[in-house]
Amino acid sequence: MLHRLRAAFAPAAVPEQHTRTVLSRGHSHGDLNDAPAGLPVALRPVRATDGERWSAARIEDQQLLQPFEPTVQGDWxxxxxxxxxRKTFHNLQILSADRVLVPMVIxxxxxxxxxxTIGNIQYGTVSSAWIGYWVHSRFQGQGVATAAVALGVDLGMQVVGLHRIEATVMPExxxxxxxxxxxGFRIExxxxxNLHINGEWRDHLLVAQTQEETAPEGVVRTLVNRGILGLAVNRN
Structure with missing residues (x-):
């Protein structure tokens, strides 16, 4: 019985290349239509060759990331x-192969x-996962996080087949x-x-959304219609 339920509700395999692209929008001082055109944002799977760029970005942004991220062993x-x-990528690949995690690069x-990352993917009558993200400081303030999360929610619900996606965020x-x-996330x-962050246990807000709360066309299209994102295109 459990096997049949798992098969019936199991998320679909994520394609090797998820190449949907949307345009972020910069900050606006008034009407969203006056916001400057942003950047072409896409999600793709992590690669073994991402190490140098991942390391450079994480070390450069230590002061921005460390106050909000799980405590690391040793120095940053x-x-x-x-x-x-290399170890991080290896672990991500194992979890991805087990279909419990979808690790993507912005x-x-x-x-x-x-x-x-879409993680802790659960099957059957739960059909849920969490979503987490970080954006390099070079690209902050340009709507990149909004575009990436919108793409991530659509990926989780439309491609992976999840019913519910949740996230945790520190109140500050x-x-x-x-x-x-x-x-589209609401506070629950x-x-x-809740989590050991930068050396101490910290409170978090739990936020979530379900398929019933998401428009059939997805979060990206909803935000495009509201002028928050630019028109989505396929890079083929």
Missing amino acids: ATAHSPQAW DIDGEFAGQL NVASRKVLEKT GHLQR
């Missing part, structure tokens, strides 16, 4: 060295701009809270001392 530079990427015109992380709200609760 060692934990994010190109050598550390790609802007071929440049490594951050990561987006205002920028990330705005991204999640803009892309306050988790006390």
Whole structure:
């Protein structure tokens, strides 16, 4: 019985190249239609060759990332060295092969701009996962996170086949809270001392959305219609 349920509700395999691209929009001081055109944002699978760029971005942005990320073992530079990427990539590949995690790179015109991960994918009558992301400081303030999360939610629901996607965010992380709200997440609760962040246990807000709350055409198309993202195209 469990095997049949797992087969019936199992998320679809994620294609090797998820090349859908949307245009982010820069900050606006008024009407969204006046917001400057943004950047072409896409998601692609992580690669073994991402190590150098991953390491450089993570080390450069330590002061921005560390206050909001799980505590690392040892020092930040060692934990994010190109050598550390080899182990990280290996672990991501194992979890991806087991179909419990979808590890993606946020790609802007071929440049490594951050990561987006759909993790803890559960099957059967749960059919849910969490989503997490980070964006390199070079690309912040240009709507890239909003575009990436919109793509990620559509990937999770339309390609992987999830019913529910959730995320956790620290209450003081205002920028990330705005991204999640803009892309359709609603607050479900306050988790006390939920994750060990930068050396101490920290509270988080639990946010989520389900298929019933998402327009049939997806989050990307909804935000395009609202003028928050540019028209989506396929890079084929």
